Amino acid sequence: MARVVVRSGRARRGGRWALARRLAGKALVYLLLLGLSLFILMPIGWMLTAALKPDTAPIFTFPPEWFPTKHWRWQTFADALLDPAQPFIRYAANSMLLVALNVFGAVLSNSLVAYPFARLRFRDKEALFTVVIGTMLLPGPVLLIPQFLIFYRLGWYGTYLPMVVPSYTGAAFFIFLLRQYMRSIPIDLDEAARIDGASYWVTFWRIILPLTAPALTVVALYVFLGTWNDFFEALIYLDDQRKFTIALALATFIRRVGARWNEMMAANLVAILPALVLYFSAQNKLIGGIASVGIKG
Amino acid sequence: MHLFRTILYIPTVLSGVAVAILWLNLFNPDLGAINYFLFKLGVENPPYWLQSPRWAMPAMVIMGLWGMGGNAIIYLAGLQNIPPHLYEAASLDGAGTWQRFRYVTLPLLSPTMFFLVITGAIGAFQQFGVPFVLTGGSNLGGPANALLFYMVYLYHVGFVRGLMGYATALAWVLTLVGLATVYVLFRFESLLVFYEQR
Numbered sequence: 315m316a317r318v319v320v321r322s323g324r325a326r327r328g329g330r331w332a333l334a335r336r337l338a339g340k341a342l343v344y345l346l347l348l349g350l351s352l353f354i355l356m357p358i359g360w361m362l363t364a365a366l367k368p369d370t371a372p373i374f375t376f377p378p379e380w381f382p383t384k385h386w387r388w389q390t391f392a393d394a395l396l397d398p399a400q401p402f403i404r405y406a407a408n409s410m411l412l413v414a415l416n417v418f419g420a421v422l423s424n425s426l427v428a429y430p431f432a433r434l435r436f437r438d439k440e441a442l443f444t445v446v447i448g449t450m451l452l453p454g455p456v457l458l459i460p461q462f463l464i465f466y467r468l469g470w471y472g473t474y475l476p477m478v479v480p481s482y483t484g485a486a487f488f489i490f491l492l493r494q495y496m497r498s499i500p501i502d503l504d505e506a507a508r509i510d511g512a513s514y515w516v517t518f519w520r521i522i523l524p525l526t527a528p529a530l531t532v533v534a535l536y537v538f539l540g541t542w543n544d545f546f547e548a549l550i551y552l553d554d555q556r557k558f559t560i561a562l563a564l565a566t567f568i569r570r571v572g573a574r575w576n577e578m579m580a581a582n583l584v585a586i587l588p589a590l591v592l593y594f595s596a597q598n599k600l601i602g603g604i605a606s607v608g609i610k611g
Numbered sequence: 612m613h614l615f616r617t618i619l620y621i622p623t624v625l626s627g628v629a630v631a632i633l634w635l636n637l638f639n640p641d642l643g644a645i646n647y648f649l650f651k652l653g654v655e656n657p658p659y660w661l662q663s664p665r666w667a668m669p670a671m672v673i674m675g676l677w678g679m680g681g682n683a684i685i686y687l688a689g690l691q692n693i694p695p696h697l698y699e700a701a702s703l704d705g706a707g708t709w710q711r712f713r714y715v716t717l718p719l720l721s722p723t724m725f726f727l728v729i730t731g732a733i734g735a736f737q738q739f740g741v742p743f744v745l746t747g748g749s750n751l752g753g754p755a756n757a758l759l760f761y762m763v764y765l766y767h768v769g770f771v772r773g774l775m776g777y778a779t780a781l782a783w784v785l786t787l788v789g790l791a792t793v794y795v796l797f798r799f800e801s802l803l804v805f806y807e808q809r
Contacts, residue, residue, distance in 0.1 A: 347615045350615070350619065351615055351618045351619070353677070354618050354619060354621060354622060354677065354680070355618060355621075356644075357633055357634070357637055357644075357677070358621070358633075360633075360636075360637070360644060361633055364636070373636075374636075374639065374642030374643070376642075376647055377647055377651075378643075378644035378647055380644075453782075453785075453786045453789070454737070455737065455762065455765065455782040455785050455786065456779070456782045456783060456786050458765075458769075458782060459769055459775050459778050459779045459782065460779070462769075462775075463775065539624055542626065543625070543626035543627065543628075545626070545627060545628050545739075545740040545743075546739055546740065546766075549743075549766075550766075550770055561626050561628040561629070561740075562628075564628050564629060564632060565628045565632075565740075565743070565744050568632055568635070568744070568747075569747050575636070578632065579636075582629045582632050582633060585626055585628070585629045586625045586626065586629045589624045589625055589626065590621070590624070590625075592624070593620070593621065593624045594617075597617060597620075600620075600624070
């Protein structure tokens, strides 16, 4: 008893100290976070500053200019996008086309495969599912060259087909994700639909698919970012400059002698813009997206 | 706090090519922003970064740090998984801040760390786009091959020199080395990682 009294008395006397220490701790944490945020944001700000400069202003200045102050030449963006030698608007459109085709294909094919694994009963279902999951174990680099040779012999080299068709044949990771999610949907809904005379197809289309929307959004987001940011496939499959994606175009033209840095930086910003917009509009789904969707079921 | 989390995660969604091009400029030895800072801090001969055999790799590591947000989010999930009652119990037993961190946070976070080490190691073996852009692709591995990554070499053998069979063999060797590395890491798992169930 006495000890308790002593301790609480000490705590009261130390109250002001404790408060000061807690405030100092908080200040330190915020200071660190602020420094970290500047470390993240300043390079992006520098890129915008460089992009907004006219051709006459030096890109590299001492001290470096982190955020645009003097120059606001938005025309550079138009120049970079419409430059006849390297029209970035075309490359951005190419990338967007691939994104649209891949997102559509991935959502369609993966949900179609996941549904029977989640709901239907058929022979060797478990064995088949094991095979599907097993494909995740095959390392990407090993598949690279055989895949390239197959697509090459099919006459697909130089076309978008090698970069699009695989999306339409399903991917084990997404199938697994969607199956887990579909299994968390109450089976009563299926049964009610069946009693009302719905076929499997109708049950899938009208009941399961709409309820799987959160997981499908995660799939769509990952495919979007994966396709938009892809560099390797574009590099090995495309040879016609008019078909280049924006990542490939950037990597190619950055090496051109006399590349205009303000235009390159403008194009670079165009290349990160869709990812940024997507990120800010779907932040919660992306951060911990898999976690929030995957743990159900 | 939410704002900071948002900012920290931004680099993770950006394309490797675009990020590499950005840092190519920041690392410019004569005019880049990083060496400007070093000048200001009184460094007289700041490194030549991507043009120097010794500093090219550290430059890539610094660039990688810029994208740490992805891992930070996974740490966050791991931290949120630690039951608060353990901290309360530790406090009641008289543990201070450091002791709570050392004996509660660290052990319970070790599975997360282990996961990040494994995925980080696998990712490191497959580096391609960033070193490819940083070295300009043409001179294969950068200064004195300091940035000659395995996948860059494989690409060169298979798609530039056209030796498809040899490149496939290279891919298998990479896979085996990767598997061996992961195996060794898992051998150390019981030593380094704490699992509650035990």
